[in-house]
Amino acid sequence: MNRITARMQELAARDETAFIPYITAGDPTLALSGEILLELERAGADVIEYGIPFSDPVADGIVIQEASQRALKHNVSLHDVVGQIRELRTKTKIPILLFSYFNPVLAYGIETFAQDCADVGADGVLCVDLPPEEAEDYKRIMVDAGIATVFLASPTTRTERMGLIARFSEGFLYYVSRAGVTGVRDQVETSVKGMVEEVKRHSDIPVAVGFGIAKPEQAEEVARYADGVVVGSAIVDCVGTNGESPELIERVGAFVRPLVEATKRAKAEVAS
């Protein structure tokens, strides 16, 4: 079974919410983002969202845009990241989801990309600007290669399309908690809980919630009803602030641990 699907099922069986951190590959360097990935696993992450830098990241706020720019200064490419995952697989079995814009995947060639992901042990792909309506071939190719495909739903998604998105998603469905680009927010939108329940009426697929979650109390709140909590910009900001400082890895770990603890305690508290 695909590692992402397997991990989400394991956690569901224990009534535990997945903690899914996002970092940009190549930020501050490819070697260091690999080190951060391993540290995130040690800190208790369940699935890693590993972002592919792109020159024109329209879905991202300033924090992840700048991370992309830092990575692109060293010309970090999708090929480089795929190659790095082969190496990382000698050290970790943590499920890895590649988060990309569609054009780098197109340029790589969808079939070659899917095959290479399978070969090196990348477990899933999320293309942020590829809705299911445009993804028929992509989905078939990924499924054939055993790669999980994560798709997005958002507050503007009409009920009629929820089923389609759920059907195309494998591993989990990513619910974007608010209209907008990635970035840290003070509060989680109040409508998120209802929307997660709405998705669950259409499908049994696990639902992870992301966009704007930055603090332990936000993670805990979302973790009570979601199957996964995604934290991106807040971690990327921590990476950006520390840059290539010798304390980088340690500080990212220290930043993430309270988020993991908050995520993990949410359902335990509800149960007790």
Next chain:
Amino acid sequence: MASLETSSSAPKAPYSYPDKRGRYGAFGGRYVPETLMYPLEELEQAYVSACADPAFVARMDELRRDYIGRATPLYFARRLTEHLGGAKVYLKREDLCHTGAHKINNALGQVLLAERMNKKRIVAETGAGQHGVATATASALCGLECEVYMGTEDMARQSLNVFRMRLLGAKVTGVESGTKTLKDAINEAMRDWVTNVGDTHYVLGTVEGPHPYPVICRDFQSVIGKEMRAQLLEKENRSPDLLIACVGGGSNSAGLFFEFIEDDVRMIGVEAGGLGPETGKHAARFAGGVEGMLHGAMSYVLQDENGQIMGTHSVSAGLDYPSIGPEHAFWKQSGRVEYSYANDDEALDAFQLLSHLEGIIPALESAHAIAHACKVVPEMDKDQIVVVNLSGRGDKDVDQAARFILGDKGAGA
């Protein structure tokens, strides 16, 4: 040829692009983050219903006539024709539209659509500033709040248009990211739109972007070709032999070409060759681009081998963009339209030539079309007719052109 035509029993299928999914053959589509799927459907429905609403159509007609100043003249360029010594050259005078370019045709239509969708706020991107000025103008007309995103590099070379937009009540926000030009302004406008979808409409200025933008913009611009057909019939009692227009995203060219797409009329789109495609400093997508996806549509894109979008260069901010409208990609691939390019220096020569010969200062964008006319018209017969779309006027470019032209002369003198 005529006998072959008549002996064929199967009638030619009418041109029916885009299809329901917004596809032009392999190009176009709707590649956007999930949050934008619903607003795009909403826009498509609003557009379809507006087209079928006689009140909307009547309002557009009235504003085209009384506000934009249409129909724009079709002008016989006698001295340019004599100078080139070939086919007769007509200029479709979109430079005489209110605000100085064809951009208002689309901006006004889309702002009226926004009003119809009860949106209170307008966002737009701009390169040369013409689309920004047009959108700010239409927003003022309809009393809507307007914010225009513009690369800081473009703000520097088009400072007059920045002031015009502010004068019209728009907020102009500089974009510092990436190459600080049109593509980055589009990125930022899309980010604004995705954040404020509830009350905001994004007025995209060209035949680019996710469906239905390319078809909406083409349709609003197709008034150019429709008028021109009638005007030429009246003057010459015939159809043109060749149409020439510059192609950035491709809206003025699509507006001119679309009317004749099923006719036996040759068409040439002229891209920005910058310093020459061989230098890598250009915006000639068909000379250096490959198939790819940028800003929501599958098309030709200038990109590196890893799918990263490349920076472009052109003396003209309005043509300085790494992708091209998906319908143009389709026309290129099917062979229906020819595409060529004019380099910066050729455009600057044409800019001066038209000013001297006709007393018309063209936009640097439109000067690319004139430059190409200078190459092909002399080879044509005197009884043939060429129509060049003079998509905008050059007042905005005088500072920029002076730097290049006087700079060159200064170096030589």
